[in-house]
Amino acid sequence: MNKWIRGTNAVVLSLAVIGIFIVLTIFLNSTKTMQIDLTQNKQFTLSDQTVQTLKSLDKDVHLIAFTSSQTDPLMSRQVSELVQEYKKRNGKIVFDQYDLEKNPEIAQQYEVDPSGSLVVESGTQKKSINYYEMFQQGQSQGEYQFSGEQKLTQALVNLNVKDKTKVYFLSGHNELPLNQMTLWQSGLEGENYEVKDLNLLREGKIPDDAQSLFIIGPQSDLNDKEAEVIKEYLNGKGKLYIALGFNNDMATKWKNIDGLLSVYGIQDQHAVAIEPKQSKLFSPLTIIPEYGTHDITKKLQDSNLLTLMNLAVALNSAPVDNYPSTAILKTTDQAFGETDIAQLLQNKYGKDDKDIKGPLNLGYAVSTKDNKPKAVILGGSTFLRDDVIQQQGNRDFALNSVGWLQEQKDQVTIRPRENPKVATAAITGGQAQSIFYGTVLLFPLLFLLVGGSIWWRRRKG
Incomplete structure (x- = not known):
């Protein structure tokens, strides 16, 4: 009888934990703008100027990223992550990405650079921001500054300026x-x-x-x-x-x-x-x-x-x-x-x-x-x-x-973000395989063995 009660309690507790997890997941998904930025330079935190600009944006905006084999992957990822933050704040923003080499017919419609460009389009207005304009050398060797937010927010502000x-x-x-x-x-x-x-x-x-x-x-x-x-x-x-x-x-x-x-x-x-x-x-x-x-x-x-x-x-x-x-x-x-x-x-x-x-x-x-x-x-x-x-x-x-x-009343002044030198590690093929097998096979298997051992001991006891 006691074993049956303990088993029932375990099942109920497991179902309760799963239910709480599901409810918490649904709640977090419903609050798309709620997030905690733990990055060192607050990479995913938008400035007050940008937040206010996005709140007042009342027209459809199409953001298009054009990249190629000449585009630095680091630049491409950081620009894409920035645009995703804008999308979370305003549903009128649509974001697409194209490869210049695979989609030349689309790229010909815009003024783009092979090293990467972000196009801001709304109605008949178009503005191209080249990736190299968003990145500058930092104060120390290997460091860099990212001014993408300042340039993108200014481009959105300028959508209302005709002359x-x-x-x-x-x-x-x-x-x-x-x-x-x-x-x-x-x-x-x-x-x-x-x-x-x-x-x-x-x-x-x-x-x-x-x-x-x-x-x-x-x-x-x-x-x-x-x-x-x-x-x-x-x-x-x-x-x-x-x-x-x-x-x-x-x-x-x-x-x-x-x-x-x-x-x-x-x-x-x-x-x-x-x-x-x-x-x-x-x-x-x-x-x-x-x-x-x-x-x-x-x-x-x-x-x-x-x-x-x-x-x-x-x-x-x-x-x-x-x-x-x-x-x-x-x-x-x-x-x-x-x-x-x-x-x-x-x-x-x-x-x-x-x-x-x-x-x-x-x-x-x-x-x-x-x-x-x-x-x-x-x-x-x-x-x-x-x-x-x-x-x-x-x-x-x-x-x-x-x-x-x-x-100029609508001038945007957002400081470029200082980004530290990207840390890289040179490893051999054998070391890479060891890391892969250790993280994908060894550690999960170890957790299964420990968990199975505890379960078996409790079942016998």
Whole structure:
């Protein structure tokens, strides 16, 4: 009788456990968005900006991943996992994957790259994001950054934007060329800007559709006629984004660029900022500015993201009634502005009576008298180069400053995820077989033997 009762209890307990397991499984499947992300860098956790974008998405979106034999499997898997997270949040998203080599007729309908592309399609709107745009080299060898969420969310936001914002980058004065700022350019294009080169000697005027003029790192001054054309453009609705570049002639031969700045009450002090005791990681010529209180820098301050500037020129401001300005980048009071450029070129510098005492201002945001953005003026431009812009908050500052200037309300700023070096292990064929037989055969068999032994002993007892 006791054996029968024990057997019945065991059956009832087993059925209860199976029932609880089934109910728990059904419950978890019904809560598709409920998950716990235990990965080191929160790989499967979407930012608040993305969650809000997906909540407000009210149109059907088709996401198509195109890969080939040239696609890195790691890239393909990470992009696919990201898209699956978006699908969980919004049922209007449909996801398909195609092999370029097996489905060339489908790939021909889109602009795709053999190394992999993700197409965002809704109605007649299409946007292709190449995989290589989502992955950048990390801070250390073997590490990488994944910015897929920022680019995909921005593409979804742009589905509601019909017209592109046209911005022109001035050339002809040895400015920093666009082919050295491809990451910034692709970031701007991803936020619905149309970026074009402009040589005034060839064009003769600033195009009527130009919504901003960019002058980045010039190495020579504007001529008098170019300065007149630019001032005429800025007297209207035109906006200016200027980031100065270091040059040993800037103190004596840049009267027209200085004239442009003076319209907004900004003065180039013709001194290179030096911060003697700021960081052991960088030379004194690399400045980590403190942020002023402004919309451009608010998110950077909240996220504790720093901007790095090298060979930055000190700026100052004199009040102008029509164009109030706000300092957005500044040094500590330990810094000074080196005025002896000849000595600096010989890597000799030291604080003396001729130098400008800190704190120094390195960037200004200029508004109109009715508080509309008019200009961004920076004392340095090297942080915009491809080899530097990924450091800390450089990219965010660059995009935020343009977004403020153009009054972009739907700008997406999501930090790229830092991913550690992928750990690999080199094993022989024999070791691989041992791992396979051990995990697939030996351990399961061991559990069966132990379980069977316990069951047999209880049955006999």
